[in-house]
Amino acid sequence: MNKPTPAEQICTKFAESLTKGTFARLVLSAPVAAGDTPQKVLGRFIMLKGVPHLSLTLRYATRDVTKNLPVAEGAAWLRGQLDQQFHSALLCTTSRDWQYISNAAGEARLIDHRPSAKKTPSREHDQRHAGILDASARDWLQGLDVLDVAGQVRISMADKHRQINHYLEILTHLAKECGWIGAPGDRPAPALVLADMGCGKGYLTFGIWHLFRRVWQRPVRVIGVETRAELVAKTNKLVCQIGAEGLEFVSGAIESVRLPPVDALIALHACNTATDDALRRGIELGAKLIVVAPCCHRELRPQFGKPAPLAPVLRHGVMEERLAEWVTDGLRALFLEWAGYRTKVMEFVGSEHTPKNLMIAAVRERDGFTDAGARQRIEDLKAYFRIERHALDVLLAPAAVR
Ligand SMILES: C[S@@+](CC[C@H](N)C(=O)[O-])C[C@H]1O[C@@H](n2cnc3c(N)ncnc32)[C@H](O)[C@@H]1O
Known part of the structure; x- marks a missing residue:
C-alpha cells in the first residue's frame, strides 16, 4: 500500500482530532490564487443546537464570511482546500500541532510540533464577542426599532441588524487601510468628516458614528444627507435623545x-444615477474613502448595443438587465480608478437578502485624471457596448479639466 501523502496525513489527523475531542483550531493560509479569494480560513469546533460543527471564518481582504460545516464533512472539505485553495495549513490539537506546507510544484511536507494549546477552547457557539453592536449601541438601535424594549433584536429586524454589523466590519477593514485606526500615536487624531448620502432612516449613519465615536473613541463629524424632511426630523430627534455628539442629519x-470637505463619503442604495452624483461629490470633496452600494440601474440599458456573440443571449430581458448592471458598476469602478482611487468591488450582503448587494469601495491613492491608460479603459468598455454616455462622463468632466 502506498504511504499516505502529507495532505492525506493531515486530513486524517484532523478527522481524528475532531472525533477524539483534541481539536483546538485550524488555520489555512498562503492562498493559491490572488484576487477576491479568502486570504485565510480560521476553523474552530462549535456546538450548534447540540450538533458538533466546524465553524469556518473566511477572511477576505475587506470582510469576514462565516460558514458552519457538520464535523463529518470536515476532513473531505480540508482535502479540497489543500493545494487547490491554500498552500499552508496549521492544525492545532491538544496532543500535537501539525504544519502542512506545499508549493506550486506540488511538493508537500508535514511537520509536527509540540502542542501550542493545552486544552480545547470552549465549544459554545455564543462565546463569540458581542461584535461592534455591543451594549453601547443599545440606545440608537432601540431608537431605530432594531431592538425591542428588552434590548433584543426584533425578529423582523434581524436581517437589518446583521447587515449593519457586517457593514461596520467592512468599514473597519477600510478604515484601517486609510490609516484611521491602528496603533495610537502620540498626537490626538484630528476629527474626521464622514458623509452618508441618501441615508434614509439612518441605520448606517448611526452605525458609522457609533463605530468611530464609541468603539474607536475618535473625534468625528458624521453628516447624514436625505431629501425626505420627515426622516431628517426623526433622526435628528434621536440624535438629541441619545446625545450623539458629532452626528447630524x-x-x-x-x-x-452644501458640505465641507470630507474624509469619507458613503451612499448605500441611492437610486439610479444618484449613486453617480454621490461618486462625483466624493471625488470633488476630496474623500479618501468612497463606498457605494448601487441601487437600480436604469441609465445604460436603453443605450446598450448588443455586440455579437452576446446578442442572442441579450434578447432575454433578465440577461440584458444583469449585464447592464454589470457594465454600469464596472464603469463606475473604472471612473474611480481614473480619478486616482484603488477600487474593490465586492458582495456586501448575501444575495438571499437582496440582489442589490454589490459594493464598490474606493481608497484614494494618487492624483486623479492623469492616467491616460485608465481613461482609455473606460472608452474601450463603452465602445464595446456602444455606450454613448455614462452619467460620470458628464459629472466628472469639470473635475477632470481642473
Ligand atoms: C433605498 S434608501 C437607502 C437608505 C440608506 N442609505 C440605507 O441603505 O439604509 C434610499 C434613500 O435615499 C434617499 N434619496 C434618493 N435620492 C436622493 C437624493 N438625490 N438626495 C438625497 N437623498 C436621496 C431616499 O429618500 C431614500 O431615503
Missing part, C-alpha cells in the same frame, strides 16, 4: 447639498 439632495 441635513435635509438636502445628494447632488447639491
Whole structure:
C-alpha cells in the first residue's frame, strides 16, 4: 500500500482530532490564487443546537464570511482546500500541532510540533464577542426599532441588524487601510468628516458614528444627507435623545447639498444615477474613502448595443438587465480608478437578502485624471457596448479639466 501523502496525513489527523475531542483550531493560509479569494480560513469546533460543527471564518481582504460545516464533512472539505485553495495549513490539537506546507510544484511536507494549546477552547457557539453592536449601541438601535424594549433584536429586524454589523466590519477593514485606526500615536487624531448620502432612516449613519465615536473613541463629524424632511426630523430627534455628539442629519439632495470637505463619503442604495452624483461629490470633496452600494440601474440599458456573440443571449430581458448592471458598476469602478482611487468591488450582503448587494469601495491613492491608460479603459468598455454616455462622463468632466 502506498504511504499516505502529507495532505492525506493531515486530513486524517484532523478527522481524528475532531472525533477524539483534541481539536483546538485550524488555520489555512498562503492562498493559491490572488484576487477576491479568502486570504485565510480560521476553523474552530462549535456546538450548534447540540450538533458538533466546524465553524469556518473566511477572511477576505475587506470582510469576514462565516460558514458552519457538520464535523463529518470536515476532513473531505480540508482535502479540497489543500493545494487547490491554500498552500499552508496549521492544525492545532491538544496532543500535537501539525504544519502542512506545499508549493506550486506540488511538493508537500508535514511537520509536527509540540502542542501550542493545552486544552480545547470552549465549544459554545455564543462565546463569540458581542461584535461592534455591543451594549453601547443599545440606545440608537432601540431608537431605530432594531431592538425591542428588552434590548433584543426584533425578529423582523434581524436581517437589518446583521447587515449593519457586517457593514461596520467592512468599514473597519477600510478604515484601517486609510490609516484611521491602528496603533495610537502620540498626537490626538484630528476629527474626521464622514458623509452618508441618501441615508434614509439612518441605520448606517448611526452605525458609522457609533463605530468611530464609541468603539474607536475618535473625534468625528458624521453628516447624514436625505431629501425626505420627515426622516431628517426623526433622526435628528434621536440624535438629541441619545446625545450623539458629532452626528447630524441635513435635509438636502445628494447632488447639491452644501458640505465641507470630507474624509469619507458613503451612499448605500441611492437610486439610479444618484449613486453617480454621490461618486462625483466624493471625488470633488476630496474623500479618501468612497463606498457605494448601487441601487437600480436604469441609465445604460436603453443605450446598450448588443455586440455579437452576446446578442442572442441579450434578447432575454433578465440577461440584458444583469449585464447592464454589470457594465454600469464596472464603469463606475473604472471612473474611480481614473480619478486616482484603488477600487474593490465586492458582495456586501448575501444575495438571499437582496440582489442589490454589490459594493464598490474606493481608497484614494494618487492624483486623479492623469492616467491616460485608465481613461482609455473606460472608452474601450463603452465602445464595446456602444455606450454613448455614462452619467460620470458628464459629472466628472469639470473635475477632470481642473
Ligand atoms: C433605498 S434608501 C437607502 C437608505 C440608506 N442609505 C440605507 O441603505 O439604509 C434610499 C434613500 O435615499 C434617499 N434619496 C434618493 N435620492 C436622493 C437624493 N438625490 N438626495 C438625497 N437623498 C436621496 C431616499 O429618500 C431614500 O431615503
